[in-house]
Amino acid sequence: MTAPKYGTAEDFKLAIEELKDALPREGGVSTVQADLVIHGESPYHHHDCVDHSVVVYPESTEDVVKVVKIANKYKMPVVPYSGATSLEGQVGGYSGGCICVDMSEMDQILAIHEADADLVCQPGVGWMTINETLRDKGIPLFFPIDPGPSATIGGMVSTGCSGTNAVRYGTAKGEWFLNLTVVLPSGEVIKTRRRSRKSSAGFDLTKLFIGAEGTLGIITEVTLRLAPVLPTTVATVQFPNVAAAAEAVRQTINLAGVGASVQCVELVDNNFMVALNKFAGKRKYLEKDGLFFKFQGHSPTALKEVAKIVKGVCEKNGGSGFKLASGPAEADSMWDDRKNALNIGLSLYPDAKGWSTDVCVPVSKLPQLVHETKKDIAAAQIPSMIVGHAGDGNFHALLLYKTEEELDVAKIVADRMVKRALALDGTCTGEHGVGVGKKKYLVEELGPGTVGLMKKIKHTMDPLGLFNPGKLYPD
Amino acid sequence: MTAPKYGTAEDFKLAIEELKDALPREGGVSTVQADLVIHGESPYHHHDCVDHSVVVYPESTEDVVKVVKIANKYKMPVVPYSGATSLEGQVGGYSGGCICVDMSEMDQILAIHEADADLVCQPGVGWMTINETLRDKGIPLFFPIDPGPSATIGGMVSTGCSGTNAVRYGTAKGEWFLNLTVVLPSGEVIKTRRRSRKSSAGFDLTKLFIGAEGTLGIITEVTLRLAPVLPTTVATVQFPNVAAAAEAVRQTINLAGVGASVQCVELVDNNFMVALNKFAGKRKYLEKDGLFFKFQGHSPTALKEVAKIVKGVCEKNGGSGFKLASGPAEADSMWDDRKNALNIGLSLYPDAKGWSTDVCVPVSKLPQLVHETKKDIAAAQIPSMIVGHAGDGNFHALLLYKTEEELDVAKIVADRMVKRALALDGTCTGEHGVGVGKKKYLVEELGPGTVGLMKKIKHTMDPLGLFNPGKLYPD
Numbered sequence: 001m002t003a004p005k006y007g008t009a010e011d012f013k014l015a016i017e018e019l020k021d022a023l024p025r026e027g028g029v030s031t032v033q034a035d036l037v038i039h040g041e042s043p044y045h046h047h048d049c050v051d052h053s054v055v056v057y058p059e060s061t062e063d064v065v066k067v068v069k070i071a072n073k074y075k076m077p078v079v080p081y082s083g084a085t086s087l088e089g090q091v092g093g094y095s096g097g098c099i100c101v102d103m104s105e106m107d108q109i110l111a112i113h114e115a116d117a118d119l120v121c122q123p124g125v126g127w128m129t130i131n132e133t134l135r136d137k138g139i140p141l142f143f144p145i146d147p148g149p150s151a152t153i154g155g156m157v158s159t160g161c162s163g164t165n166a167v168r169y170g171t172a173k174g175e176w177f178l179n180l181t182v183v184l185p186s187g188e189v190i191k192t193r194r195r196s197r198k199s200s201a202g203f204d205l206t207k208l209f210i211g212a213e214g215t216l217g218i219i220t221e222v223t224l225r226l227a228p229v230l231p232t233t234v235a236t237v238q239f240p241n242v243a244a245a246a247e248a249v250r251q252t253i254n255l256a257g258v259g260a261s262v263q264c265v266e267l268v269d270n271n272f273m274v275a276l277n278k279f280a281g282k283r284k285y286l287e288k289d290g291l292f293f294k295f296q297g298h299s300p301t302a303l304k305e306v307a308k309i310v311k312g313v314c315e316k317n318g319g320s321g322f323k324l325a326s327g328p329a330e331a332d333s334m335w336d337d338r339k340n341a342l343n344i345g346l347s348l349y350p351d352a353k354g355w356s357t358d359v360c361v362p363v364s365k366l367p368q369l370v371h372e373t374k375k376d377i378a379a380a381q382i383p384s385m386i387v388g389h390a391g392d393g394n395f396h397a398l399l400l401y402k403t404e405e406e407l408d409v410a411k412i413v414a415d416r417m418v419k420r421a422l423a424l425d426g427t428c429t430g431e432h433g434v435g436v437g438k439k440k441y442l443v444e445e446l447g448p449g450t451v452g453l454m455k456k457i458k459h460t461m462d463p464l465g466l467f468n469p470g471k472l473y474p475d
Numbered sequence: 476m477t478a479p480k481y482g483t484a485e486d487f488k489l490a491i492e493e494l495k496d497a498l499p500r501e502g503g504v505s506t507v508q509a510d511l512v513i514h515g516e517s518p519y520h521h522h523d524c525v526d527h528s529v530v531v532y533p534e535s536t537e538d539v540v541k542v543v544k545i546a547n548k549y550k551m552p553v554v555p556y557s558g559a560t561s562l563e564g565q566v567g568g569y570s571g572g573c574i575c576v577d578m579s580e581m582d583q584i585l586a587i588h589e590a591d592a593d594l595v596c597q598p599g600v601g602w603m604t605i606n607e608t609l610r611d612k613g614i615p616l617f618f619p620i621d622p623g624p625s626a627t628i629g630g631m632v633s634t635g636c637s638g639t640n641a642v643r644y645g646t647a648k649g650e651w652f653l654n655l656t657v658v659l660p661s662g663e664v665i666k667t668r669r670r671s672r673k674s675s676a677g678f679d680l681t682k683l684f685i686g687a688e689g690t691l692g693i694i695t696e697v698t699l700r701l702a703p704v705l706p707t708t709v710a711t712v713q714f715p716n717v718a719a720a721a722e723a724v725r726q727t728i729n730l731a732g733v734g735a736s737v738q739c740v741e742l743v744d745n746n747f748m749v750a751l752n753k754f755a756g757k758r759k760y761l762e763k764d765g766l767f768f769k770f771q772g773h774s775p776t777a778l779k780e781v782a783k784i785v786k787g788v789c790e791k792n793g794g795s796g797f798k799l800a801s802g803p804a805e806a807d808s809m810w811d812d813r814k815n816a817l818n819i820g821l822s823l824y825p826d827a828k829g830w831s832t833d834v835c836v837p838v839s840k841l842p843q844l845v846h847e848t849k850k851d852i853a854a855a856q857i858p859s860m861i862v863g864h865a866g867d868g869n870f871h872a873l874l875l876y877k878t879e880e881e882l883d884v885a886k887i888v889a890d891r892m893v894k895r896a897l898a899l900d901g902t903c904t905g906e907h908g909v910g911v912g913k914k915k916y917l918v919e920e921l922g923p924g925t926v927g928l929m930k931k932i933k934h935t936m937d938p939l940g941l942f943n944p945g946k947l948y949p950d
Contacts, residue, residue, distance in 0.1 A: 115839035116868075117729055141729065160675040171673055173682070174650045190924040196835040197867045198646055199902035200635040200686055201920055202909055202929055202947055207648070207682035211675055228734035254592055254616065259703040261773055298736050298784075302777050309773075360671040364590035392672045393591075427674035434677055445676055449665040453936070454677055460935040461928070472677055 006465075007075040012097045015074035016054045019099070022066040023056055030055045039081055039100045040093040046355050046407060047089035047436050052079065052100035059105045061181060061189060061220040068187045068218070068466075071099055077469050080214035082124055083152035086159055087356050088435030090213050094469050101218060103154050110221070114139050117226045118178060118195065123154025123219045134226070141226035144169035145176055147431065149339075154219045159433040160211030164264040164338070167253065167391035168296065169227065171431070173210055180206050181221035185462035195223055208457070213433055214468040216461050230296040232263060233303045234331040237314045237322040238288040242269065242374070242386075243367035245289050248317040249390045250363055252310050261306040264294035266338050267366075267390035269374065272345065275385055276337055279344045284337075286321050291390065292338045341387045342398065349383040349400040355407075357414045357437075359421035360394040360430025369424055370395060373417050380413050382406060394430035434472045442474050482550040487572045490549035491529045494574070497541040498531055505530045514556055514575045515568040521830050521882065522564035522911050527554065527575035534580045536656060536664055536695040543662045543693070543941075546574055552944050555689035557599055558627035561634055562831055563910030565688050569944050576693060578629050585696070589614050592701045593653060593670060598629025598694045609701070616701035619644035620651055622906065624814075629694045634908040635686025639739040639813070642728065642866035643771065644702065646906070648685055655681050656696035660937035670698055683932070688908055689943040691936050705771040707738060708778045709806040712789045712797040713765040717744065717849070717861075718842035720764050723792040724865045725838055727785050736781040739769035741813050742841075742865035744849065747820065750860055751812055754819045759812075761796050766865065767813045816862045817873065824858040824875040830882075832889045832912075834896035835869040835905025844899055845870060848892050855888050857881060869905035909947045917949050 007015070020029045030036075031054050041049035053076075058064045071078045077098035081091045093100065107124035112134070119130065128149055131142045146163035147156060155161075157180065162171035170176070179193040192206040193199055209217055239245040245267055253259040268276075273287045293310060297303040304324075311322045325331035337344070346354050361369050370386060377384045377397070388395025397417060399410040418428045418441055428434075428441035443451050455473055459465075482490070495504045505511075506529050516524035528551075533539045546553045552573035556566045568575065582599035587609070594605065603624055606617045621638035622631060630636075632655065637646035645651070654668040667681040668674055684692055714720040720742055728734040743751075748762045768785060772778040779799075786797045800806035812819070821829050836844050845861060852859045852872070863870025872892060874885040893903045893916055903909075903916035918926050930948050934940075 113837065113839065114729075115725055116837040118837070160678070162673055162675075166673060170645075170650045171675075173673075173675075173679055175645045175648060184924075184928070188924050190928060191922060192925060194897075194902055194920060195837050195900045196869075196896075196902045196905065197838070198637055198641060198648075198835045198864075198869050198905045200637075200646075200648075200904050200906050200908045201902050201913065201917060202688075203635070203683055203686040203691070204648055205925055205928060207685075208678055210682075211678040213677075216678070228729050230735055250590055254589075254703050258773055260705055260771065296735065298733055298772070298777065298781055302773065302780070305777070306773055360673045362588065362591040362593070362670050363672070364588065389673075394671075394673050421671075422669075425670045427669055427671045427676050429675050430671065430673045431675050433675045438676065442676060445669060447666060449659075449663050450667060450680055453659070453665060453680060456935055457932060460931055 005075065006077060006096055009097065011074040012053055012076050015070050015076045018070045019054060019056055019067065022070060023058065023063055028057055039091070039102065042084060042086070042089070042091065046353065047092065050093035050095050052093040053097040055100040055102050057102050057105045061183065064101065064183045064218050064220050065187050065189060067099060067101060068183050068185065071466050072187060072464065075464055075466070077466050079468050080154065080158070080218045082154040083126065083150050085148045085151045086155060086435060087432045088437035090159065090433055090435040090471055092436065106220065109133060112139065114141065117141055118223055119226055120221065120223045121153055122221060124152050126150060126152045127156065140229045142229050143224060144227050145172055153222050153224070157210050157219055157222065158212060158214050162431045164266060164389060166389060167265055168263040173207070176225050177206055177210065178223040178225055180209055180219050182209055182217035182219055184217050185464070185467050197225065211433070213435065213472045215458055215472050216467065231300060231303060232294055232296045232331065233307065233325050234334045235293045235295070235307055235310070235322060235324045236285065236290060236334060237319040238286045238290040240288070240318050242267065242289045242370045244318040245291050246367040246370070246390060248314045248319055249291065251313050251317070253391050255313065258306055258309050261295050261297050262293060262391065263296040265391040266292040267388040267395065268292065268338065269386040271348065271385040272341065272387055275344045275348045279347045292334065294335065345385045345398040346400070348385060352383065352400040352402045355399040355401065355410045355414060356396055357417065358394060358396045358430050358432045359418055359426055359428060360392065361421050361424045361426030363391070363393040365424040365426065366390060366393045366395065369420055372420055373397060376416055377413055380409050382409055382413065392430065393426070436471060439472060439474045480550065481552060481571055484572065486549040487528055487551050490545050490551045493545045494529060494531055494542060497545060498533065498538055503532055514566070514577065517559055517561070517564070517566065521828065522567065525568035525570050527568040528572040530575040530577050532577050532580045536658065539576065539658045539693050539695050540662050540664060542574060542576060543658050543660065546941050547662060547939065550939055550941070553941050554943050555629065555633070555693045557629035558601065558625050560623040560626045561630060561910060562907045563904070563912035565634065565908055565910040565946055567911065581695065584608060587614065589616065592616055593698055594701055595696065595698045596628055597696060599627050601625060601627045602631065615704045617704050618699060619702050620647055628697050628699070632685055632694055632697065633687060633689050637906045639741060639864060641864060642740055643738040648682070651700050652681055652685065653698040653700055655684055655694050657684055657692035657694055659692050660939070660942050672700065686908065688910065688947045690933055690947050691942065706775060706778060707769055707771045707806070708782065708800050709809045710768045710770070710782055710785070710797060710799045711760065711765060711809060712794045713761045713763040715763070715793050717742065717764045717845045719793040720766050721842040721845070721865060723789045723794055724766065726788050726792070728866050730788065733781055733784050736770050736772050737768060737866065738771040740866040741767040742863040742870065743767065743813065744861040746823065746860040747816065747862055750819045750823045754822045767809070769810065820860045820873040821875070823860065827858065827875040827877045830874040830876065830885045830889060831871055832892065833869060833871045833905050833907045834893055834901055834903060835867065836896050836899045836901030838866070838868040840899040840901065841865060841868045841870065844895055847895055848872060851891055852888055855884050857884055857888065867905065868901070911946060914947060914949045
């Protein structure tokens with residue numbers, strides 16, 4: 001495959017004029033410098049930022065088609081953009097110039113089918129907005145994929161994301177996205193599937209766009225499946241070390257009759273607990289490695305029974321201070337302590353920036369990986385903390401830095417973390433995606449044949465290489 | 476795309492000689508007439524059967540590569556074959572001549588990672604064998620995808636199958652298959668992913684082969700995820716009609732605190748109950764439309780609580796005769812009554828053949844679909860029964876026939892059932908796959924753009940059209 005040849009600067013100027021004609025309403029197209037810059041950077045990552053040439057705000061699938069046709073005419077790259085909470089530089093600009101397609105005007109819930117437990121929406125709506133809407137309407141259903149708070153559906157599909165609920169509900173790569181309406185790089189519009197929960201009518205093209213980071217199409221409508229709301233409660237427990245905590249997790253989630261009641265199990269290290277107490281302004285928790293559990297069950301009695309069994313498993317593995325929330329308010333507050341990890345972590349090193357990176361390994365390998373990573377971080381002497389979705393073998397390190405020197409150290413530590421995960425049959429990213437930050441690891445992780453097939457499919461669908469160039473695929 | 480051009484009869488003779496050299500062990504290659512015929516037909520469907528030209532029995536990925544390279548050299552089609560329980564003619568021969576790749580010698584469980592709750596196996600092993608092996612070893616884990624009893628893993632991946640457990644555990648298109656080793660049509664071998672439970676390292680090529688019916692690659696190794704065994708029990712209940720039963724299902728599965736405890740919920744019609752009583756030789760159940768439930772929970776007490784709530788929901792919807800199994804033995808026996816549906820159904824019309832076909836719609840549309848289909852079947856006056864995975868909106872009709880005339884009627888009834896499902900935003904097949912039987916519906920269901928993209932990907936991966944030609948893709 002030869003490198004794609006894009007249009008000239010002159011072509012791109014013409015393209016921008018045509019975009020203005022195509023989306024003539026106020027605010028449909030922006031070339032305001034601040035817009036170009038803000039869409040190219042992200043407070044959440046450390047990758048080089050590239051400005052966009054123009055930002056468009058489509059209001060419909062038809063608008064997106066118009067944009068893509070102009071992109072084709074002038075061979076101008078296109079970068080889809082929704083919640084922009086991605087951590088690996090997925091939505092940055094392309095250095096030769098590109099059109100940023102900001103989906104924020106397409107943020108509507110189009111239909112709620114309560115009886116079918118599904119919902120149709122546009123890509124710019126946030127998962128939290130969906131859940132708040134359902135709650136406000138008194139519909140006892142929710143969407144269980146829970147990445148960072150501001151994430152929106154289009155980006156969640158494109159990242160192949162997950163979150164704390166993945167232990168019980170799986171990830172974006174599971175069966176939560178029933179179908180997608182997609183504008184292909186050619187400008188053609190397809191709907192990948194119908195609305196039934198199941199179908200074995202051939203391989204499911206929905207899956208091709210999950211994790212493709214906007215390189216194969218722009219998602220303009222999504223049907224997603226909902227789950228019944230269940231009674232839940234939260235517990236925390238501390239351990240002498242990460243290995244003991246991880247062993248307790250393993251025993252719990254595979255335990256007949258209990259594993260299925262664990263909705264979430266989060267590993268936090270002693271540094272996180274230090275940060276949490278500092279953030280709370282009081283010594284709220286023991287400053288030891290620990291776990292946060294969220295249990296679910298059909299009744300409060302069932303929840304108490306499950307909690308009691310899990311407490312026993314934890315104590316057998318050296319756990320202490322097992323604390324079960326006294327009621328819903330305390331449960332929410334304890335869970336917020338975990339969900340607020342990024343802000344809490346940043347307080348460890350005031351005014352520092354945070355490099356958040358994630359890897360995932362088979363769950364039995366997690367203790368070794370976390371142990372070695374913590375040793376490595378300690379030797380490197382950078383402020384950090386570890387939080388992880390322990391039930392999935394997935395964890396995040398937040399590495400804090402202020403200076404270029406500290407950033408260089410963080411880079412090396414993050415790189416060693418990935419290599420350690422790969423050596424343990426794991427992946428360079430469990431839920432953050434590839435973007436520009438992880439693409440160099442893809443061949444080692446998947447092999448040249450698998451990456452070659454990914455590139456072949458990309459080339460078949462986007463022969464001009466217009467969609468989100470420079471992301472995902474190794475050079 | 477032009478039609479693929481295969482080798483001549485003379486080429487295929489040479490190919491068969493080379494296959495014998497490549498797999499020289501006793502039984503590696505068969506051209507015995509009975510083998511060619513038996514691999515081309517299936518007792519489970521009514522499609523025209525085509526014999527294979529040769530059957531090969533590879534013992535390793537390397538053997539499969541050898542076969543595929545010879546197929547490429549002589550442009551001879553290849554049809555992968557494992558459990559052969561598929562219902563839409565997926566494993567039949569190709570009329571111009573083809574190599575049947577029977578995976579029955581590759582039937583080993585290669586590794587069980589209890590701590591990670593995953594297992595590595597070859598494609599020829601059955602899901603029931605996996606679960607029996609785990610039980611015999613005392614490992615409290617199981618593989619929850621449960622299609623027909625003799626189905627094997629390779630075919631289950633390729634069909635994109637599911638079964639009664641899908642309400643709780645989802646389908647083959649979910650996250651149960653962690654990675655696949657695949658021999659591509661070029662002869663290249665790829666492994667789609669590593670063994671971690673989660674990865675967002677790009678779009679997941681594993682999914683491309685799920686439901687591809689062997690048209691994109693031959694699966695030679697699979698890593699699958701296991702779930703903890705839970706206490707379960709079984710209940711049955713009867714209703715005045717299908718609509719009332721379906722409404723009870725809908726209310727139950729979306730009920731906060733209860734829905735998640737429903738592992739299976741199966742709809743059976745009055746005809747099935749008649750057949751069941753006939754098969755049992757006694758009036759075991761009321762001969763009305765009804766439901767079979769399988770509940771799961773962390774303890775026997777929890778199961779009883781859930782059963783009590785569901786009983787209430789059923790009775791509110793006109794249900795009667797709610798019967799909860801008195802213990803594990805009765806639960807197994809009651810569940811066997813449902814799982815044995817095919818044999819039971821055949822007893823309705825002795826010595827008849829059965830046409831088993833399935834469709835799937837959004838769950839709220841199921842009552843209408845079943846009601847209209849039953850009316851249609853009654854008017855057509857063919858013996859039949861309906862059983863369905865009501866929690867998913869998926870149901871099967873078994874249409875019984877002896878004569879060509881009856882078969883013609885069954886064909887028309889089955890066709891109308893599909894068209895009715897498509898009109899209700901459903902799919903032509905919920906879990907049986909496309910094969911030769913359903914490919915004519917694909918464009919109507921998915922649209923020409925989506926089917927066009929499927930064909931484009933097929934052509935990119937298999938430019939010679941060697942892998943399972945005539946299946947899946949509409950002509």
